[in-house]
Amino acid sequence: KQEVTQIPAALSVPEGENLVLNCSFTDSAIYNLQWFRQDPGKGLTSLLLIQSSQREQTSGRLNASLDKSSGRSTLYIAASQPGDSATYLCAVTYGGATNKLIFGTGTLLAVQP
Amino acid sequence: DAGITQSPRHKVTETGTPVTLRCHQTENHRYMYWYRQDPGHGLRLIHYSYGVKDTDKGEVSDGYSVSRSKTEDFLLTLESATSSQTSVYFCAISKAGSDTQYFGPGTRLTVL
Numbered sequence: 378k379q380e381v382t383q384i385p386a387a388l389s390v391p392e393g394e395n396l397v398l399n400c401s402f403t404d405s406a407i408y409n410l411q412w413f414r415q416d417p418g419k420g421l422t423s424l425l426l427i428q429s430s431q432r433e434q435t436s437g438r439l440n441a442s443l444d445k446s447s448g449r450s451t452l453y454i455a456a457s458q459p460g461d462s463a464t465y466l467c468a469v470t471y472g473g474a475t476n477k478l479i480f481g482t483g484t485l486l487a488v489q490p
Numbered sequence: 491d492a493g494i495t496q497s498p499r500h501k502v503t504e505t506g507t508p509v510t511l512r513c514h515q516t517e518n519h520r521y522m523y524w525y526r527q528d529p530g531h532g533l534r535l536i537h538y539s540y541g542v543k544d545t546d547k548g549e550v551s552d553g554y555s556v557s558r559s560k561t562e563d564f565l566l567t568l569e570s571a572t573s574s575q576t577s578v579y580f581c582a583i584s585k586a587g588s589d590t591q592y593f594g595p596g597t598r599l600t601v602l
Contacts, residue, residue: 381532409589420580420593421533428589466532476521476584477548478591480532 379404381469383481390457391489398452398484400467405445411478412441412452413466421466425452457488493517494594496581502600509568511597513581515561521584522564523591524548524556526577533580539564571601 380403390396400410409428413421425434425441427450433442440453454461464485468478493516503509513522524536525548535548537556545556553575557565568575581594 411590413593418596420595421582423590423592426590468533470589476589476591477523477535477538478525478533478582479549480525480534482530482532 379469379471379479381467381479381481383465383467383484385484386482387485387487389487389489392457392459394457394488395453395455396457396486398454398465398467398486400450400452400481402448402450402469402479404471405448406471407445407469408471408476410441410443410450410467410469412439412450413468415464415466415483417463424465454486457486459488459490462486462488494581494583494592496579496594496597498597499595500598502602503571504602505572506570509571509599509601511566511579511581511599513564513566513594515564515583517583517585518561519583519585520561522558523582523584524554524564524566525580525582526550526575527580527596528577536566536579571599573601575599576601 382401411426412424427434427443438455443450464483466483468480495514497512523538525533527533534550539545539558555567579597582591
């Protein structure tokens with residue numbers, strides 16, 4: 378069964394700290410991987426998408442990396458801010474036009490001012 | 491903003507009653523999805539659609555049906571709601587030429 382795991386489940390850091398969120402997947406034959414942000418009571422916002430042929434993607438203070446051979450992805454957040462507090466979810470797809478996502482359970486991030 | 495709305499946003503119903511959730515998009519995207527989100531399970535795909543009248547099952551489709559008679563609307567129906575279907579339901583769309591999925595604001599459903 379294809380599974381996606383995110384560790385840790387929760388993380389608290391002081392403002393300004395750089396941090397890394399982890400995502401692992403059991404089947405390395407992924408098509409792409411996405412990182413989402415979810416604020417309490419809200420829908421999901423797509424942050425970054427990495428195709429299987431790519432090693433990393435960057436958007437502002439966010440950098441996502443992908444290592445298919447080890448079945449891992451990381452989301453690096455530089456100079457964290459209280460506004461970064463949210464749940465971060467990773468999701469993978471295994472090909473085909475339908476793009477069905479398999480989600481991890483997320484990491485709840487709290488950035489303390 | 492991908493122009494996705496969900497209705498209702500909150501609903502409380504009783505076991506055994508039928509429930510229909512609506513997802514509406516304004517940009518005529520081909521692919522639409524229904525997910526449910528539960529503590530400890532993350533988001534799981536219920537059903538998806540790849541065009542008008544073209545739908546297929548996802549990971550947790552038992553007890554749910556869907557319909558898509560127009561490009562802009564994707565309906566999720568619980569024929570006879572059970573307490574295990576208490577959840578937050580999210581609709582998503584996928585734009586042509588892009589693998590990114592865009593999510594609606596969610597519907598919180600409580601089955602008593």
